[in-house]
Amino acid sequence: MDLTLPFFVEVLIGGLLTGVMYALVALGFVLVFKASGIFNFAQGAMVLFAALTYVGLLELGTGAVLAFVLTALVMVLLAVAVERVVLRPLVNQEPIILFMATIGIYYVLDGFGQMLWGSDIKALDLGIASDPMTFLARPDAPEGDPWKYGIMVNRFDLTAAAVAAVLVLALALFFQKTRIGRALRAVADDHQAAQSVGIGLPAIWVIVWSVAGLVALVSGLAWGSKLGVQFTLALITLKALPVLILGGFTSVPGAIVGGLIVGAGEKLAEVFIGPLVGGAIEDWFAYMLAMLVLLVRPQGLFGERIIERI
Amino acid sequence: MLYREAGQFKTSYAADAAIFPIRQDRIAMLILLAVATVGVPLWADEYWLTSIFVPFLVFATAALGLNILTGYCGQLSLGTGGFMATGAYAAYKLSTAFPSMSIVVVLLLAGLITAAVGVVFGLPSLRIKGFYLAVATLAAQFFLLWLFNKVAWFTNYSPSGVISAPPRTVAGYHVTGSAAQPVVKYLFLLGFVGVLALSAKNLVRSRTGRAWMAIRDMDIAAEIIGIRPLWTKLLAFSVSSFYIGIAGAMWAFVYTGSVEALAFDINRSFQVLFMIIIGGLGSILGSFLGAAFMVLLPILLNRAPQLLGIRLATDTVSHLEFIVFGVLIVFFLVVEPHGLARLWAIGKEKLRLWPFPH
Amino acid sequence: MLEVRGISLRFGRVQAIGNVSFDIRRGEIRSIIGPNGAGKTSMLNCINGFYQPQEGTISYLGKTRRAMRPHEAARRGIARTFQNVALFKGMSTLDNIMTGRMMKMRSNLLAQALYWGPNQREEIEHRKRCEAIIDFLEIQAIRKTPVGRLPYGLQKRVELARALAMEPTLLLLDEPMAGMNVEEKEDMCRFILDANEQLGTTIALIEHDMGVVMDLSDRVVVLDHGEKLADGTPAEVSADQGVIDAYLGVAH
Numbered sequence: 003m004d005l006t007l008p009f010f011v012e013v014l015i016g017g018l019l020t021g022v023m024y025a026l027v028a029l030g031f032v033l034v035f036k037a038s039g040i041f042n043f044a045q046g047a048m049v050l051f052a053a054l055t056y057v058g059l060l061e062l063g064t065g066a067v068l069a070f071v072l073t074a075l076v077m078v079l080l081a082v083a084v085e086r087v088v089l090r091p092l093v094n095q096e097p098i099i100l101f102m103a104t105i106g107i108y109y110v111l112d113g114f115g116q117m118l119w120g121s122d123i124k125a126l127d128l129g130i131a132s133d134p135m136t137f138l139a140r141p142d143a144p145e146g147d148p149w150k151y152g153i154m155v156n157r158f159d160l161t162a163a164a165v166a167a168v169l170v171l172a173l174a175l176f177f178q179k180t181r182i183g184r185a186l187r188a189v190a191d192d193h194q195a196a197q198s199v200g201i202g203l204p205a206i207w208v209i210v211w212s213v214a215g216l217v218a219l220v221s222g223l224a225w226g227s228k229l230g231v232q233f234t235l236a237l238i239t240l241k242a243l244p245v246l247i248l249g250g251f252t253s254v255p256g257a258i259v260g261g262l263i264v265g266a267g268e269k270l271a272e273v274f275i276g277p278l279v280g281g282a283i284e285d286w287f288a289y290m291l292a293m294l295v296l297l298v299r300p301q302g303l304f305g306e307r308i309i310e311r312i
Numbered sequence: 313m314l315y316r317e318a319g320q321f322k323t324s325y326a327a328d329a330a331i332f333p334i335r336q337d338r339i340a341m342l343i344l345l346a347v348a349t350v351g352v353p354l355w356a357d358e359y360w361l362t363s364i365f366v367p368f369l370v371f372a373t374a375a376l377g378l379n380i381l382t383g384y385c386g387q388l389s390l391g392t393g394g395f396m397a398t399g400a401y402a403a404y405k406l407s408t409a410f411p412s413m414s415i416v417v418v419l420l421l422a423g424l425i426t427a428a429v430g431v432v433f434g435l436p437s438l439r440i441k442g443f444y445l446a447v448a449t450l451a452a453q454f455f456l457l458w459l460f461n462k463v464a465w466f467t468n469y470s471p472s473g474v475i476s477a478p479p480r481t482v483a484g485y486h487v488t489g490s491a492a493q494p495v496v497k498y499l500f501l502l503g504f505v506g507v508l509a510l511s512a513k514n515l516v517r518s519r520t521g522r523a524w525m526a527i528r529d530m531d532i533a534a535e536i537i538g539i540r541p542l543w544t545k546l547l548a549f550s551v552s553s554f555y556i557g558i559a560g561a562m563w564a565f566v567y568t569g570s571v572e573a574l575a576f577d578i579n580r581s582f583q584v585l586f587m588i589i590i591g592g593l594g595s596i597l598g599s600f601l602g603a604a605f606m607v608l609l610p611i612l613l614n615r616a617p618q619l620l621g622i623r624l625a626t627d628t629v630s631h632l633e634f635i636v637f638g639v640l641i642v643f644f645l646v647v648e649p650h651g652l653a654r655l656w657a658i659g660k661e662k663l664r665l666w667p668f669p670h
Numbered sequence: 671m672l673e674v675r676g677i678s679l680r681f682g683r684v685q686a687i688g689n690v691s692f693d694i695r696r697g698e699i700r701s702i703i704g705p706n707g708a709g710k711t712s713m714l715n716c717i718n719g720f721y722q723p724q725e726g727t728i729s730y731l732g733k734t735r736r737a738m739r740p741h742e743a744a745r746r747g748i749a750r751t752f753q754n755v756a757l758f759k760g761m762s763t764l765d766n767i768m769t770g771r772m773m774k775m776r777s778n779l780l781a782q783a784l785y786w787g788p789n790q791r792e793e794i795e796h797r798k799r800c801e802a803i804i805d806f807l808e809i810q811a812i813r814k815t816p817v818g819r820l821p822y823g824l825q826k827r828v829e830l831a832r833a834l835a836m837e838p839t840l841l842l843l844d845e846p847m848a849g850m851n852v853e854e855k856e857d858m859c860r861f862i863l864d865a866n867e868q869l870g871t872t873i874a875l876i877e878h879d880m881g882v883v884m885d886l887s888d889r890v891v892v893l894d895h896g897e898k899l900a901d902g903t904p905a906e907v908s909a910d911q912g913v914i915d916a917y918l919g920v921a922h
Contacts, residue, residue: 113634
């Protein structure tokens with residue numbers, strides 16, 4: 003491994019693209035948190051469940067587009083079920099209780115998904131090639147010149163990043179500009195107050211969790227393609243936490259920036275520092291980074307300063 | 313009728329503040345102790361001792377520790393697995409470096425070392441609250457496990473990476489290692505855990521416990537009473553880690569006999585968290601109830617289909633376990649967020665009135 | 671015993687308090703009144719160490735400082751109740767009051783783990799003090815009830831009990847009678863007067879009920895929009911035209 007500029011840029015870009023995919027998962031959290039104040043730990047399981055359902059339907063012979071639509075429908079139904087069974091009875095409980103309830107949902111989805119579709123690793127082919135694309139190559143350069151083969155970027159990563167970017171933009175606009183978006187923000191601030199001005203909580207929550215479910219579906223397809231659909235997909239959830247710390251729990255652009263920082267940071271640390279300490283730094287690097295940031299800014303990089311009133 | 317308090321007047325503050333103020337409770341506790349110390353060793357078979365009672369006691373210790381931190385002091389921690397691993401590896405290094413050291417001392421020292429590590433990872437807790445703190449504890453979880461996996465010094469440079477706990481005796485009886493009898497292991501743990509539980513109960517009903525609960529309920533108001541938040545939280549982290557470290561050492565030395573990092577991964581952290589949620593946050597009894605629940609449930613799920621005559625594949629059973637856990641978590645949080653301990657307390661209140669309706 | 675000089679407090683661009691100065695004499699009952707948003711609670715928060723004012727100083731018992739952490743204020747004898755009751759909802763009345771004794775308890779960790787012995791003696795001794803306060807405030811019946819279950823009026827009384835358990839030299843009360851009916855108010859007034867006369871506690875009081883303010887207080891300071899309007903005896907203040915315009919109004 004040589005410390006050349008093109009190599010560094012390659013690793014960096016690879017990390018950034020992974021980061022966009024982290025951001026996508028984090029987005030699911032931000033949506034639910036922004037709209038309901040609930041930290042939805044089940045987002046990871048939703049990602050897995052969506053991917054499993056899609057692949058399962060494909061295996062049953064359904065066409066790709068139909069499978070997508072059906073899975074989307076399933077996610078919406080899931081949202082309704084979660085709202086009815088879990089969220090409604092727990093209205094106005096403390097955040098820690100809601101958080102633990104979402105852990106419960108995580109377990110149910112995990113077990114149910116695996117029971118339904120089996121627990122072997124499944125390949126997910128979206129029809130997007132994952133060949134490396136080369137940029138800035140100088141084929142005429144002599145052998146040994148680091149720029150000879152240019153910078154390689156994975157086509158799949160690039161596509162996934164583009165899709166994610168579009169999705170993020172759409173969601174950001176949704177929150178800022180539409181009436182429903184405003185209602186969601188009201189609910190996030192105070193459930194009771196929102197109810198007392200006539201905002202129907204159940205409907206809002208169904209909308210939010212459905213959108214989160216759709217985001218989970220896209221994330222599931224992206225990550226499932228990359229890693230194969232297996233239960234460790236749900237562990238991506240945990241990775242989203244440092245992303246949220248860095249980006250703030252309520253900021254859509256923050257989730258993107260957080261994802262980029264985590265993705266790039268992890269990859270760079272693993273490649274350049276990893277060999278010095280035996281590797282596998284990726285396991286904990288993101289969390290340590292998040293913790294250090296929190297020590298300096300307890301509300302994360304983008305979060306709002308909490309002024310406690312008494 | 314059985315559970316009447318009539319006629320039991322407490323004539324001193326000491327009597328009022330006792331752990332079991334009601335005579336029937338005291339009698340019940342004595343019976344329970346008798347069964348545990350004499351009945352179980354006499355009548356329980358090896359399966360029950362090794363697969364149910366021993367892990368129950370180990371889990372109960374871990375649950376006690378986490379309950380102190382999360383249930384009493386309100387600091388959410390997802391690093392339990394990492395701290396258990398710290399206790400296990402500390403115990404291993406101590407017992408291999410000082411072969412003549414008593415296992416009791418080894419366990420206590422392992423606990424103290426883990427307490428120190430707990431303080432370090434607890435330092436962020438003054439600035440960070442709620443879920444943010446959970447992320448900091450995740451850093452502890454993943455970092456510690458990576459450390460024990462990567463740094464060969466912890467395994468004494470063992471080539472295979474799997475190390476077994478050396479045999480140790482207490483009063484001439486083997487407590488760890490392959491020569492240890494299940495009954496001896498059980499009694500040793502029973503004594504140890506009994507002392508630990510009593511200490512925890514005492515701490516929790518004294519000044520320290522009140523300070524922890526004040527921080528949990530409203531830390532701003534606590535500061536205004538004169539409670540120092542950082543000191544109190546760090547104390548919670550250290551006492552909690554002490555218990556969890558000992559639990560980890562017990563897991564490796566007395567329960568499984570081997571020290572491996574994999575046994576202490578993030579799933580273990582969640583498992584202990586569930587125990588205290590289901591058992592009851594902020595309750596010593598709850599820690600025990602939750603641990604018992606967690607140990608017995610998989611066995612029940614394994615046996616029930618057989619008893620009902622349904623044949624299920626083993627992975628279906630383990631998936632079912634997941635689903636049942638999840639459903640129970642949600643159920644408990646909706647129906648009784650204070651867990652089995654509160655249900656127990658409600659049951660006792662109803663028993664006070666029985667057979668009258670009110 | 672307490673003097674605030676030139677205190678200014680800002681939250682971002684919002685000026686909560688602007689250049690306010692007044693003093694509180696030992697043993698008196700001092701009321702702080704004014705319309706909503708005048709900065710009264712913020713003022714108490716500054717005295718208590720909860721907010722740090724950008725300008726000005728606070729002298730307490732001879733020591734002058736600008737910033738002090740709340741637990742320092744507690745250690746120096748300042749106790750406080752809150753507008754929105756700040757009790758520990760997960761604990762019983764007795765336990766809440768016992769937390770007020772926290773600073774005076776000394777047993778170390780090991781003694782507490784052992785319980786029997788020095789720790790038990792200390793617990794019982796402080797229990798006796800708390801029971802004295804419980805008798806004083808007539809809340810014996812609810813001593814084991816979790817405070818979350820108590821009605822608002824009783825919660826306020828428990829909060830007062832907790833503050834008194836600290837044996838404070840200066841007691842800051844933030845709207846102790848909010849939401850109470852006439853009987854409860856009369857009880858509360860009696861308790862405050864008793865605390866002042868029997869225990870010698872200096873009291874600073876925020877209150878909206880003018881009858882209570884005029885009857886209880888030795889002196890009154892009036893705030894409006896973060897600035898001091900008037901300062902003097904109840905009679906002087908209620909006759910002040912500026913105060914009448916801003917706050918008191920005229921009888922029709």
